[in-house]
Amino acid sequence: MDTRTLSDSQLVELLEGEESVSRNLIDEYYRRCIPIYLDFLGIHWHTGFYREQDTGVSPLDQERMVDHIAGLVGISEHDHVLDVGCGIGASVVYLNLKYSCRATGLTPVREQKLLAEKLARGKGAEISIDLGHAESLPYPDNSFDVVCFFESSCHFADRQQFFHEVFRVLKPGGRLVGEDWLATDLSDLTAAEKWIEPICKTWAIPMLGDPEEYQTLLKSASLADVEVADMQTLMPLHKGFAVTDKDQQILNEEIEDATSPLLRLTLKGLVELGKAMAAGAFSIGQIRATKPMQTE
């Protein structure tokens, strides 16, 4: 299918439809949603690491999330870091400037790559951005000290293949680290249907994973020291989501007024995320693993 010829309404209809969302459709969604994401999220297209004492949320929360994830594996100037699904490059630029690491970003969307390169030029970062997909990383074996991801793996149709690729491109002893949207328990089929499927339909996600799935896939890819933790136990995660009736009401009013199909989809998505989080069916997980020094 030539997704570029679709109208926005047709694109949204396909995303919300019964068919599992294809990689082409996800890429096209991300090509068209750049202005909406910039408006709602700024340059970092991921959740923040919130603090109890702050009123409201800010871009500093998103930078704090990058610091938190970097800290989990001790990113330093000695590392070459790959950020898979780097969006418009905010994390990869931040990592290069803050930790002096060599940093490479990967995105499948040319428009994102161009914006990431522009961001790097504007901030004086020395990074490279490549085009490609997570399931076939365009790098030789044993290339990176760290592979990281920020809310991109939820979109990968074949997360197992991604983790095999991570194993391949990491140097022995290299570290994988990231954070992403998670279903809290996919064995609860009623909750999955009621809370998780609407999230997938509104955010171009083939299917969210849960902690058990991530652990199984990481171990199947021969990664060691696997850890998947619910970030609700670490910080007031709910601050970034519309969990209250009042927040939900505001979003529902905005949906009524929205004329653009993609804006309406985003607002509906925010409603679904808030409901699922309030129901305890959705959270953000931090994920960490290492490639053993000795591999067979």
Ligand SMILES: C[S@@+](CC[C@H](N)C(=O)[O-])C[C@H]1O[C@@H](n2cnc3c(N)ncnc32)[C@H](O)[C@@H]1O
């Ligand atoms: C929510 S955005 C996060 C972007 C970035 N990590 C950030 O935090 O600013 C998800 C990103 O995953 C990318 N993505 C989706 N499917 C992908 C795939 N199969 N391989 C690589 N990246 C993908 C999208 O293009 C998008 O940039």
